[in-house]
Structure formats: structure tokens, C-alpha cells
Amino acid sequence: MHEGLELDHPIAVPDKPALEGLEEKWTARWETDRLYRFDRTKPRSDVFAIDTPPPTVSGSLHVGHVFSYTHTDIIARFQRMRGKAVFYPMGWDDNGLPTERRVQNYFGVRCDPSLPFDPAFRPPDKPGKHPRPVSRPNFIELCARLTAEDEKAFEHLWRHLGLSVDWSMTYATIDRRAQRVSQLSFLRLLRAGLAYQLEAPTLWDIDFRTAVAQAELEDREQPGAYHRIRFARPGTDGHVEIDTTRPELIPACVALVAHPDDERYRPLFGSEVETPLFRVRVPVRAHALADPEKGSGVAMICTFGDVTDVVWWRELGLPVRAIIAPNGTLRPVTWGEAGWESADSTAAQQAYDQLAGLAVHKARARMVELLRASGDLVGEPRPITHAVKFYEKGDRPLEIVTSRQWFIRTMDQRPALLERGRELQWHPPYMQARFENWVNGLAGDWCISRQRFFGVPFPVWYRLRADGTVDYEARLFPDDSRLPVDPSTDVPDGYGSGQRDVPGGFTGDPDIMDTWATSSLTPQIAGGWEEDADLFSRVFPMDVRPQAHDIIRTWLFATVLRSHFEHGTLPWKNAAISGWVLDPDRKKMSKSKGNVVTPLALLEEHGSDGVRYWAASGRPGADTAFDTGQMRVGRRLAIKLLNASRFVLSRPEPHGTATAAVDRGLLTQLARLVAESTDDLEHYNYTRVLERTESFFWGFCDDYLELVKGRRYGDQGSERAASANAALLAALSAMLRLFAPFLPFATEEVWSWWRPGSVHTARWPTREEVLGACSPPVEDERGVRALEFASQVLGAIRKKKSEEQRPLKTPVLRATVRATVEDLALLPDVERDLRAAGLIHQIDALASEALQVDVELVPPDNAAERL
RNA sequence: GGGCGGUUAGCUCAGUUGGUAGAGCACCGGCUUUACACGCCGGCUGUCACAGGUUCGAGUCCUGUACCGCCCACCA
Numbered sequence: 001m002h003e004g005l006e007l008d009h010p011i012a013v014p015d016k017p018a019l020e021g022l023e024e025k026w027t028a029r030w031e032t033d034r035l036y037r038f039d040r041t042k043p044r045s046d047v048f049a050i051d052t053p054p055p056t057v058s059g060s061l062h063v064g065h066v067f068s069y070t071h072t073d074i075i076a077r078f079q080r081m082r083g084k085a086v087f088y089p090m091g092w093d094d095n096g097l098p099t100e101r102r103v104q105n106y107f108g109v110r111c112d113p114s115l116p117f118d119p120a121f122r123p124p125d126k127p128g129k130h131p132r133p134v135s136r137p138n139f140i141e142l143c144a145r146l147t148a149e150d151e152k153a154f155e156h157l158w159r160h161l162g163l164s165v166d167w168s169m170t171y172a173t174i175d176r177r178a179q180r181v182s183q184l185s186f187l188r189l190l191r192a193g194l195a196y197q198l199e200a201p202t203l204w205d206i207d208f209r210t211a212v213a214q215a216e217l218e219d220r221e222q223p224g225a226y227h228r229i230r231f232a233r234p235g236t237d238g239h240v241e242i243d244t245t246r247p248e249l250i251p252a253c254v255a256l257v258a259h260p261d262d263e264r265y266r267p268l269f270g271s272e273v274e275t276p277l278f279r280v281r282v283p284v285r286a287h288a289l290a291d292p293e294k295g296s297g298v299a300m301i302c303t304f305g306d307v308t309d310v311v312w313w314r315e316l317g318l319p320v321r322a323i324i325a326p327n328g329t330l331r332p333v334t335w336g337e338a339g340w341e342s343a344d345s346t347a348a349q350q351a352y353d354q355l356a357g358l359a360v361h362k363a364r365a366r367m368v369e370l371l372r373a374s375g376d377l378v379g380e381p382r383p384i385t386h387a388v389k390f391y392e393k394g395d396r397p398l399e400i401v402t403s404r405q406w407f408i409r410t411m412d413q414r415p416a417l418l419e420r421g422r423e424l425q426w427h428p429p430y431m432q433a434r435f436e437n438w439v440n441g442l443a444g445d446w447c448i449s450r451q452r453f454f455g456v457p458f459p460v461w462y463r464l465r466a467d468g469t470v471d472y473e474a475r476l477f478p479d480d481s482r483l484p485v486d487p488s489t490d491v492p493d494g495y496g497s498g499q500r501d502v503p504g505g506f507t508g509d510p511d512i513m514d515t516w517a518t519s520s521l522t523p524q525i526a527g528g529w530e531e532d533a534d535l536f537s538r539v540f541p542m543d544v545r546p547q548a549h550d551i552i553r554t555w556l557f558a559t560v561l562r563s564h565f566e567h568g569t570l571p572w573k574n575a576a577i578s579g580w581v582l583d584p585d586r587k588k589m590s591k592s593k594g595n596v597v598t599p600l601a602l603l604e605e606h607g608s609d610g611v612r613y614w615a616a617s618g619r620p621g622a623d624t625a626f627d628t629g630q631m632r633v634g635r636r637l638a639i640k641l642l643n644a645s646r647f648v649l650s651r652p653e654p655h656g657t658a659t660a661a662v663d664r665g666l667l668t669q670l671a672r673l674v675a676e677s678t679d680d681l682e683h684y685n686y687t688r689v690l691e692r693t694e695s696f697f698w699g700f701c702d703d704y705l706e707l708v709k710g711r712r713y714g715d716q717g718s719e720r721a722a723s724a725n726a727a728l729l730a731a732l733s734a735m736l737r738l739f740a741p742f743l744p745f746a747t748e749e750v751w752s753w754w755r756p757g758s759v760h761t762a763r764w765p766t767r768e769e770v771l772g773a774c775s776p777p778v779e780d781e782r783g784v785r786a787l788e789f790a791s792q793v794l795g796a797i798r799k800k801k802s803e804e805q806r807p808l809k810t811p812v813l814r815a816t817v818r819a820t821v822e823d824l825a826l827l828p829d830v831e832r833d834l835r836a837a838g839l840i841h842q843i844d845a846l847a848s849e850a851l852q853v854d855v856e857l858v859p860p861d862n863a864a865e866r867l
Numbered sequence: 868g869g870g871c872g873g874u875u876a877g878c879u880c881a882g883u884u885g886g887u888a889g890a891g892c893a894c895c896g897g898c899u900u901u902a903c904a905c906g907c908c909g910g911c912u913g914u915c916a917c918a919g920g921u922u923c924g925a926g927u928c929c930u931g932u933a934c935c936g937c938c939c940a941c942c943a
Contacts, residue, residue: 018905219942226943244943257943289941299943308941387942433871437939441869549937580937617880621872623936627879629892632905639905647902691881695890705902795909802909805897 011754013649017642019607019635022745027159035758036164039085040535048084049542050076051523051572052165053555054091054173057150058098061157063626064548066599068578070615071686072546073163075576077741078681079543080164081764087539089169089526090158094147095178096515097208097393100454103143108132111139111453113488113510114501136453136488143174143454157600162608162744164760171525173518174456178525179484182518183459185566186406186448187477194565195408195448197472201303201310202447204401205391206328210451211405212391212398213514214443215554222388222397225381226295229371231256231273234281234343240265240273241378243295245386247371248363249302251278251333251352254318258298260286265298276376277351278335279343285316304400306389307443324399330363332356360399404472406449406458406511410561414439420560425574427684428621431549438553446558448517455512459485461492468503476506520558523571542572549577549621576684579623602631609743610635616742619687637694638746641739644701645750648728651712655729656722657775660711661829662790663727664774665783666704670696670731671770672779677738678764686741693738700731703791710836730773734765782826789823789851790830796853797838804857812840814856818848 030036050072055065080086104110108127115135123142124132134142151172158165171177189195202211224245231240242256253275258265268284275282289308290299301312303320312318321340325331333352336345351370355363371377388397410417421435449458463474476492478485487508491497499505521529523542528535541563547555556575563571602611606628613634618624658664673696677689705728710716712724733755740747740759751759763769771777793815801810815838817827824845831843 013902017902219940224942242943246943291941291943295943301943306942308943311941389942428872430871434938437870441939443941553938582936623873625879627892630879633891636905640903643903643906645902650902688881688883691890701902702907709902798908799910802897807898807900808908809898809900 009754009756011649011652013646013753017646017749019609019638019642019746022749023160023162023603023608026745026748027162030164030758030760031159031167033758035760036080036086036088036166038087038166038169040538042085042538044538046083046085047087047538047543048076048079049087049527049539049544049572050089051526051542051545051559052088052090053547054093054171054519054522055154056093056098057147057154057172058094058102061154061599062581063597063599063602064581066157066161066602066611067581067615067618067624068546068548069158069163070161070612071576071578071618071620072544073161074612074616074686074741075544075546075681075684076164077744077760078686078764080760081737081740081762083763086164086166087169087527087542088163088165089171090155090163090165090167091170091522091526092147092151092154092172093515093519094143094150095173095455095518097452097454099143099147099174100452103139103146103454104131106146107142109134109139109142111136113453113508116497117489136457137486139454140174144172147172157603160600160603160608162612164744169526173515173522173525174454176484177531178518178521179456180531181521181525181529182456182513183483183485184480184530185521185524185562186513186517187459187480187483189408189565190477192565195406197404197406199402199404201313201400201402202405203307203389203391204326204399204403205394205396206324206326206399207394207396208391208452209326211401211403211447211449212394213447213516215446215516215557216392217389217398218392219387220390221385223383224386224388225383227368227371227381228296228378229276229300230376230378231275233268234272234274240268240284240298241296242298242300244300244305245384246302246305246364247377248330248355248360248367249305249323250275250300250367251280251330251348251355252302252304252321252323253280253282253300254303254313254321255282255301255316256284256298257287257290257301257312257316258284259290259292260288262290262292262297264292268298274343277370277374278348280321280341280348281343285312285318287312287316306400310400320402322402324360324401326401326403328396328399329357329359330355403451405447406513407445407447408517408561410442410446411444413561413564414442416564417557417560420564420570423570424560424572427574427576428619431552431575431577431621434549434552435557438557446514446561448514449511450514451510452512455515456484456518457486457488457512458509459483459487460509461487461495461506462509464501464503464505464507466503470507516554516558519555520562522559523563524566540571541567541569544574544576545572546576546578548580550580552577574684577621579618579621581618582623582625597626602628606631607635607638607745609638609745612742612744613637613690616686616690620684634743637697638743640701641697641736641743641746642750644697644705645732645736645753647705648732649754652725652729654718654722655725656719658723658727658730658773659775660720660723660727661780661783661786661826662704662707662833663723663783664780665785665787666700666727666731667770667774668779668781668784669787670734671767674734674738674765674770675767678766681741689738690742693735693742697735697739699791700735703794704731704787706837707787707790707794707830707833711833715836716832726773730770734770737762737765785823786826786829789819789826790834792851793817793830793834793853794837797840797855800853800855800857806857806860809839811858812838812855813858814842814844815840816844816846816854816856818846818850818852818854820849820851821847823851 076086076088107123110131112133113136117135117137121138226243227247269286272281323330335342335348342348417439426432461476463471527539559571610631614630680689708724714721736747747759
């Protein structure tokens with residue numbers, strides 16, 4: 001049996017095939033036929049499982065999504081045609097700050113986790129002036145309501161693009177299942193000692209008032225200034241001068257530090273100096289991180305000005321004098337006997353009172369005035385530009401605030417994680433370096449708690465002591481079977497709701513999980529971990545994680561970590577890393593730059609196949625320019641496919657097997673293309689497959705079709721026509737299937753004209769199948785050369801006509817073909833095809849080293865031209 | 868400061884194990900050809916970033932440099 005050779009199916013070709021309306025027609029049919037439903041009866045070995053990236057629904061889809069999701073769909077369609085049951089779910093990321101902010105504004109509400117759930121709650125019709133407080137469960141309900149609308153729009157776009165997602169398998173990163181998986185995994189990590197709670201200096205965003213993780217940082221260049229400050233040496237007239245960009249932190253200074261080998265400061269190590277204004281005695285210490293080249297070579301250690309301060313503080317065993325409040329202002333401090341020590345607590349209090357309550361940048365300005373007045377500022381501040389750490393979604397520099405947070409262990413897992421990174425197949429391979437880079441640069445365990453409201457809560461309560469204070473050591477956990485729970489409204493076993501927040505009772509952990517703490521479990525959420533063991537065993541570990549390179553350090557890293565802990569395996573075999581879409585100025589396309597194009601409009605203008613064609617030109621990992629020109633080319637290719645198919649199917653009788661040299665040559669080339677393409681797609685080289693298939697297709701249209709046109713109409717008898725038809729049909733069938741992952745709509749349309757079922761569930765072509773249309777069914781190198789030779793001669797004849805500016809239908813009186821003896825031996829096989837295609841009256845052959853064709857056209861005005 | 872990628876025609880990019888530089892777009896010229904004018908045919912376009920090295924031979928391998936982009940970093 002050979003695909004394409006059975007003509008038992010009726011052929012129905014439209015007179016004027018067109019792309020318009022194909023998306024609507026076929027997406028509807030695919031849905032009705034449940035074409036992309038996952039077949040969960042298949043064993044793991046027959047399944048291809050995809051860990052689809054859940055797009056953020058509170059944002060809007062942009063052309064970058066269309067780009068990368070197309071890549072995944074190409075692989076999914078290929079694997080499906082290879083006979084795999086493709087597990088291709090879609091997730092919606094509605095967890096986290098973006099949704100929180102959107103729901104607040106849209107409904108005019110504010111989450112207050114201390115409120116009880118109100119089942120009768122209805123949001124105000126219009127947001128009022130003052131946000132209405134609602135309980136966390138009510139808030140989450142509102143989120144679900146709002147995101148449901150977004151999800152509909154997203155799904156419509158994805159369907160229009162032709163993603164072969166199984167739409168019966170969707171999940172949301174805040175839905176019940178995601179919460180349950182997140183909480184269950186957290187509790188298991190806790191039991192295994194892989195998660196823990198600790199009060200420690202933490203990166204802190206003063207606007208969002210939450211802890212953030214290392215992975216969420218970004219550097220931004222900011223103006224700043226070096227201030228040279230004088231520290232007195234008690235008992236001497238001497239001073240030590242330090243440089244700092246943050247003079248407002250002088251009250252938080254706990255030591256000075258210089259490099260142990262720095263001869264200038266060596267004599268000072270072990271001695272004490274006094275901070276200006278506050279006259280607090282602090283030691284001078286040595287540490288290798290101090291850079292003699294920077295500033296004066298000696299630095300002030302504060303609790304805490306930056307991450308280096310934390311390192312120094314920890315490694316030198318220094319005390320804490322914290323002055324930054326969670327809201328980014330300097331908190332009140334009492335100096336003197338009841339408070340902080342000072343050689344002159346009255347003066348210290350007087351100075352500090354001028355700073356307390358001020359925001360950091362205002363405190364800095366005030367501090368400079370105070371230092372200038374006291375004479376402790378040496379010279380004037382020297383403006384610089386320096387990199388400052390920001391929360392990636394934040395507007396003001398991060399501070400470091402000591403607080404109680406949940407962590408997941410990463411630091412002691414580094415060797416194992418590096419090993420997992422090497423196990424993973426990366427596409428492209430060099431992306432592994434980014435992973436290694438990140439793992440090697442980890443500075444601390446992963447802080448997963450956030451002081452926000454909308455997210456997955458920690459399933460933990462604490463006992464309250466008789467005095468009403470929280471006993472963080474006395475933790476209460478729900479049984480796994482109760483999950484998910486919300487400790488702000490649910491009650492721990494053995495307690496009643498009346499005992500909430502009263503002495504001797506309990507209180508819920510107020511925090512929620514970092515959004516990555518949930519999305520790092522997408523394989524478990526989508527695959528039904530601990531809920532549907534049968535499904536999970538068929539899809540996990542998954543085959544591929546498609547994602548962009550900028551979130552290797554977050555999403556990919558965290559997913560590998562969680563799977564490593566929970567299953568002792570990689571979560572997937574392959575990581576397919578997509579690049580970004582760049583605008584024509586080579587900048588990343590983004591909303592802030594105002595260069596975002598609406599994806600739906602693109603699909604409507606260029607057709608989904610056209611846009612997919614452009615997307616498929618981006619290799620894994622490669623940033624790709626936004627190029628409507630490529631979309632137009634793709635659209636043209638799809639149209640060409642319709643028209644060429646129409647021609648092939650216009651007169652398919654008689655049919656038989658390919659016996660003529662050029663026919664066998666065509667199928668030999670195609671068989672090789674099929675074999676290469678299969679291998680390429682197995683290795684995520686979809687770009688090359690499209691290029692080569694397209695190139696073959698154009699050769700097929702321009703040369704092969706022209707050569708056999710007359711013959712297939714019967715000019716050379718029915719046996720020769722049957723050979724041409726056999727090749728035409730076999731080639732069309734295989735080409736349609738090669739194109740199907742890229743141009744799902746045009747190929748499906750053509751397939752429906754003459755083949756039963758869908759091209760997308762047809763068997764992927766094989767080399768043997770294509771050669772099976774030949775008699776005998778083997779490669780024919782001579783036939784390949786015959787086709788090439790005939791194409792070259794035909795090209796020379798066209799060129800002559802073009803140079804003479806004559807119509808292509810101009811007859812050729814005589815063509816003198818000079819070629820090698822070997823090529824000339826092919827002439828009898830191709831001569832009649834050539835005569836018909838080039839309208840050649842006479843062909844003369846001469847032996848020669850190089851191919852050359854002399855063409856003598858019918859003179860203009862000759863009556864023969866009109867024959 | 869460390870790491871990763873890139874630099875080939877005006878533009879977007881291919882160039883497998885080293886063997887005479889390719890495609891598409893754009894541009895120019897031609898063609899009403901019964902699959903397609905949403906088309907067809909033909910043409911023009913290169914110091915393969917730069918400098919060395921290996922080799923009979925380098926866009927391809929090695930070393931260095933420059934520029935562009937990205938990731939990371941303990942940025943006083």
C-alpha cells in the first residue's frame with residue numbers, strides 16, 4: 001500500500017482554490033473530529049509529551065508567542081504523524097502579581113487575608129473610590145472570573161494559528177489542581193528537610209513589600225555619587241576615610257573592612273573607629289572581598305546596603321543594626337541606655353531624628369547636609385553611574401530587610417543540578433552553558449515565600465502562645481488528603497474557627513508562594529501527579545520543554561530542581577529553547593517599546609500558514625527579525641501548493657508505477673528528502689526541513705511539472721502517462737505530509753480533495769513508501785541525473801527566449817546540446833519531454849566537456865510562431 | 868570582570884566531513900503560458916568583520932583583535 005496511489009477515494013478539486021476561510025473551516029472540523037485528543041490508552045513508549053509553557057493571561061499575546069508556540073506545534077504535528085499519541089496540554093498562567101494588580105483595578109477590591117470567606121460576596125458593579133477589602137478565597141474567585149475571559153481570547157488565537165493542542169486538557173496555575181500539587185510538593189520537601197523556614201536578610205521590594213528571589217533580580221544603571229566620609233580614630237587625632245554611595249546607612253554601620261594584604265590599612269585591623277554623627281564604635285576588619293582599588297580601599301559594612309554587606313556580615317560574625325523599614329523608610333531608633341549605644345547618645349538621637357521616617361533617597365540628601373555641617377564629608381560628592389539591583393517588576397532599588405521566609409535548598413544541590421543539566425538534551429546545545437552559569441552563580445537557597453495575597457498559600461498554621469505571640473516552631477500541617485487548604489480561612493485539625501488569632505489558639509501563615517514555586521511543577525500539574533497515577537505514568541518524564549532562553553534561570557532551573565527532588569529524574573528529555581522576535585531595528589519586541597503587532601491581525605492579513613512559515617524560519621535559540629515579507633512568501637507558498645495540487649489532481653488517469661527515468665529520478669530525490677527530513681525533525685531542525693522541502697517543491701513546479709505536462713496528457717501514450725501520474729501523485733502525497741506540520745491549513749485542504757481522513761493523522765512518509773511508487777522500488781541515480789540534465793537544457797532554452805524577449809511559447813527550430821557522453825546517453829529518455837516542454841522541433845547532440853546549449857528560435861514574424 | 872552567541876549580496880538568512888560563494892526578498896528586464904497574474908521566465912548584486920596560522924587548498928579548522936547582542940557577577 002502506498003499513500004497517494006490508491007484512487008478509490010473520489011477526487012473533488014475546486015475550480016478556484018483559495019486560502020480564505022480555511023482557518024475557520026478546518027479548526028471547526030478538527031474540533032468536531034477531536035483530532036488532537038490525547039489517546040491515553042497508549043503506553044509511555046508511544047507517547048510524546050509536551051510541557052507547554054503557560055502564557056500569562058493577564059497580559060496580551062504578542063508575536064513572540066506566535067513565533068515560539070509555532071515551533072512547538074511543528075514538532076507536535078510531526079510526532080503525531082510518526083504515530084505518537086501527543087500529550088499537548090495548554091496551561092494558563094494566572095498566578096502572581098500581574099493578575100493581582102489587574103483584579104484589584106478591574107473590580108476595585110483589595111485582598112485582606114484576615115477576612116473570612118464570604119460565599120455571598122458579589123463584586124461592586126463599578127470600582128469605588130476606596131478599594132473594598134475581600135477575603136483571599138473571594139479574591140481568588142474574582143481572579144478566576146476575570147482570567148476566564150482572557151483565556152477564551154487566547155484559545156481563539158491559538159486555534160486560529162493552528163496549534164494542535166488538546167483543548168480538553170487545560171489547567172491554570174492558580175486552579176485547584178495547581179494549588180494542591182504546589183502544597184503537596186512543598187509539604188513533602190519540608191518533611192524531607194529540603195525546605196525550611198528562616199529569619200534572615202532577604203532581598204526586599206519596598207513598593208510591593210515582599211521578599212523576592214535572586215532569579216527575579218535585574219541590574220539597572222542608575223546615577224549615584226561617591227561620598228568620602230571621615231571616621232574618627234578614638235584616642236588619636238587620626239581619621240579613616242571611606243567612600244560610600246549610601247551615606248544614609250551610616251547609622252547602620254557595623255564595621256569597616258579592607259583587604260587583608262592592604263598595607264595602608266593593615267595597622268588598623270583589630271582597632272576601632274567611630275562613626276560620624278552617631279559616634280558608634282565599630283571595628284576595622286579584614287576580608288578578601290574588599291577591593292583595594294575601589295574608592296579609598298576601605299569600605300563601610302552596613303546592615304544592609306547590598307549583597308556584599310550580607311556576605312561580610314555573615315562571615316565576620318557582625319551584629320545587626322537595621323534601619324530600613326519594609327516600606328523603604330528609615331525606621332525610628334532610640335539611642336542611649338534603652339537603645340543603641342553611642343559615645344554621645346543625645347547628639348546621635350538628635351541627628352537620627354532628622355532622618356527617621358524619611359524615604360531612603362530623602363534621608364540620603366539630609367544626611368549629606370548633616371555631614372557637611374559636621375565637617376565629616378570630605379570634599380563634595382562625585383557623581384557616578386553604577387548598576388543597582390532591582391526587582392524585575394519593581395520601580396525602586398531593592399533593599400535588604402531581615403524577615404522570616406521559606407526557602408528551598410539549592411546551594412547543596414549544585415553538583416547534582418549540574419549533572420541534570422548535562423543529562424538534558426538542549427536545542428541548541430550551547431544553551432546548556434546558561435544553565436551551568438546560573439547554577440554556579442547561585443548565591444543562596446531559593447526564597448519561595450512572598451508577602452502578597454494572590455497565589456498559592458503555604459499550608460501551615462502556627463500555635464499562638466498564652467501571651468498571643470506566634471510560636472513559629474509550633475507548626476501545624478494539614479493532612480495531604482485535605483489539600484489544597486487556605487490557612488487564612490481553613491482551620492487546622494483539632495481547632496475551631498473561634499481559636500483563630502487568639503492567645504493559645506492558632507494563626508495561619510500569611511504568605512504565598514513565589515509564582516515559580518508553582519510553575520516549576522507544570523509537568524506534575526498537567527500530568528496528574530498524585531491524582532491520576534495512570535495518566536502520570538504515561539506522560540512523565542515528558543519529552544520536551546519548549547521555552548525561551550531568558551527564563552532558563554527561573555522556569556527551567558526550578559522545574560529541574562523540583563523533579564530532581566520529587567522523582568529523582570529530569571522532568572523531560574529535551575529542552576527546546578526559542579529565541580526572541582526582534583523588530584527591524586534589532587531590538588526585542590516588547591510592549592514598552594510600542595512596537596507590538598496584534599497577532600490576530602497578522603494571521604488575518606497573511607494567513608495562519610503564512611505567519612507559521614515565517615515563524616518556522618527561526619531556528620531553535622536564534623533571535624529572529626519580525627518580517628512580514630517572509631509571511632507573504634509563506635502565503636504565496638501555500639497558494640502555490642493549492643494550485644500545483646489542483647493541476648496534479650486534474651487528470652490522474654491512467655495511473656500505474658513510475659518507470660520513466662525523470663519520474664524515477666524525481667521520486668529518488670524525494671525519498672532522500674523524506675529520510676533527511678525525518679532525521680532533522682527528530683532533532684528539532686525544523687527550519688532545514690522547511691527550506692529543503694520548499695526548495696524541492698519549487699523545482700517540482702518549475703521543472704518537473706513543465707517537463708511531464710504533455711506526457712501526462714497522453715502525448716507519449718498511456719504507459720508513459722501512467723508513469724508520470726504515478727510520480728505526480730506519489731510526490732504530491734509525500735510533499736503534503738512533509739509540509740503538513742508547517743502549513744496545516746493548506747495541506748489539510750488539499751488532502752481533503754482526494755484522501756480520506758486528515759493529513760495530520762496520516763502516516764509520516766518514509767523513504768521506502770516513496771520509492772514504492774517506482775518500478776522497481778529502488779533509488780535510481782541515473783534517473784536523478786536525467787531529471788537534472790533535462791532541467792538544465794530546459795533552463796537554457798527559457799533563458800534564450802527571455803534574452804530575446806520572446807514569449808516562452810516561441811518554438812525552437814533547433815537546439816544543439818553539447819554535453820558529456822554520459823549525459824548525452826540520457827537524451828533518448830528525456831528528449832520527448834524536452835521537445836514538448838520547450839516546443840523544440842529538432843535536437844542535435846554533440847559531445848563536449850561542459851554542458852552548453854545553442855538555441856535557434858523561430859524568427860519573429862514567422863508564421864510558425866503562431867502554430 | 869566571567870560566560871555564550873553572532874558578523875556571508877541593499878535586507879532576512881542557508882552554507883553538512885575544508886574542494887570554483889547560495890536562496891528568498893528587494894531591484895532591473897521580459898512574458899496574457901488552458902495549475903497558478905495571489906502568476907511565469909530571465910538578469911544584476913560579495914575584500915564571507917579584521918589580522919595571523921595550519922593546509923596543495925579556508926566562509927568552514929586554530930590563535931588573536933574589533934564591533935553587535937544576550938546571560939551571569941560580591942556594583943563600597
